[in-house]
Amino acid sequence: GENVEQHPSTLSVQEGDSAVIKCTYSDSASNYFPWYKQELGKGPQLIIDIRSNVGEKKDQRIAVTLNKTAKHFSLHITETQPEDSAVYFCAAKRGGGSQGNLIFGKGTKLSVKP
Amino acid sequence: EADIYQTPRYLVIGTGKKITLECSQTMGHDKMYWYQQDPGMELHLIHYSYGVNSTEKGDLSSESTVSRIRTEHFPLTLESARPSHTSQYLCASSETGNPGNTIYFGEGSWLTVV
Numbered sequence A: 001g002e003n004v005e006q007h008p009s010t011l012s013v014q015e016g017d018s019a020v021i022k023c024t025y026s027d028s029a030s031n032y033f034p035w036y037k038q039e040l041g042k043g044p045q046l047i048i049d050i051r052s053n054v055g056e057k058k059d060q061r062i063a064v065t066l067n068k069t070a071k072h073f074s075l076h077i078t079e080t081q082p083e084d085s086a087v088y089f090c091a092a093k094r095g096g097g098s099q100g101n102l103i104f105g106k107g108t109k110l111s112v113k114p
Numbered sequence B: 001e002a003d004i005y006q007t008p009r010y011l012v013i014g015t016g017k018k019i020t021l022e023c024s025q026t027m028g029h030d031k032m033y034w035y036q037q038d039p040g041m042e043l044h045l046i047h048y049s050y051g052v053n054s055t056e057k058g059d060l061s062s063e064s065t066v067s068r069i070r071t072e073h074f075p076l077t078l079e080s081a082r083p084s085h086t087s088q089y090l091c092a093s094s095e096t097g098n099p100g101n102t103i104y105f106g107e108g109s110w111l112t113v114v
Helices: none
Strands: A004-007 A010-014 A019-025 A032-038 A045-051 A056-059 A062-067 A072-077 A086-093 A102-104 A108-113 B004-007 B010-013 B019-025 B031-037 B043-049 B076-078 B087-094 B109-113
Touching: A004 A086, A010 A019, A019 A086, A019 A108, A032 A062, A032 A102, A045 A056, A045 A062, A072 A086, B004 B087, B010 B019, B019 B031, B019 B087, B019 B109
Parallel strands: A010 A108, B010 B109
Antiparallel strands: A004 A019, A019 A072, A032 A045, A032 A086, A056 A062, A062 A072, A086 A102, A086 A108, B004 B019, B019 B076, B031 B043, B031 B087, B087 B109
16 A cells, blocks of 8 residues: 655754755555645644646745655745744545545654744 | 534543544535544544445544444544543545545544543
8 A cells, every 4th residue: 555754754944944845655656645734733734735747836935846756745845934833744645546545644843943 | 724623622531431523514525534643743544434324444443433424424433432542533524526635624632531
């Protein structure tokens, strides 16, 4: 089955710097890769996603890149702000059909220091 | 904002008690999920449902049970709670029929068994 590895588990950056979180997946049939942000005491919330027919996607300060050959995808946050501090999860959709379930990475705790 | 609601948000109960965690969504989503999340951050899928009268076990074995009598409602029950059941339980839902389904999470139910 699908396995998703996420690194690093913790990341501390200064406000204004960039942050990069990386994930690898094992199932070459995976075709959907979302990123979730979980703030303290709340449920995870989708912040950006990418499908396997796209190599990069941007939304203001966040971007995701996908390398299908190497089976890895990354989240990039530029000009980080204290409110970016949270736990971030990557995920991959198992299989190619609509019935598959997301497989999540173990999460990265991002701390942005003012 | 996702229209998915969980009650109770916080619950402390004694060992051996029966508890039901409620989850409702008003988005008309067919697919619903329960995840267990420990303080170590990792999300574990314990149950999911494709629709009314459908229930499936997830990747992590759980002593809890679920039911899906109505599309919008997906309660989780523990017949006899134990301290090992202490955790956060997250309910989620998504549409089907699209390879890249966005999963919407509730705010979570924090369960402590003493």
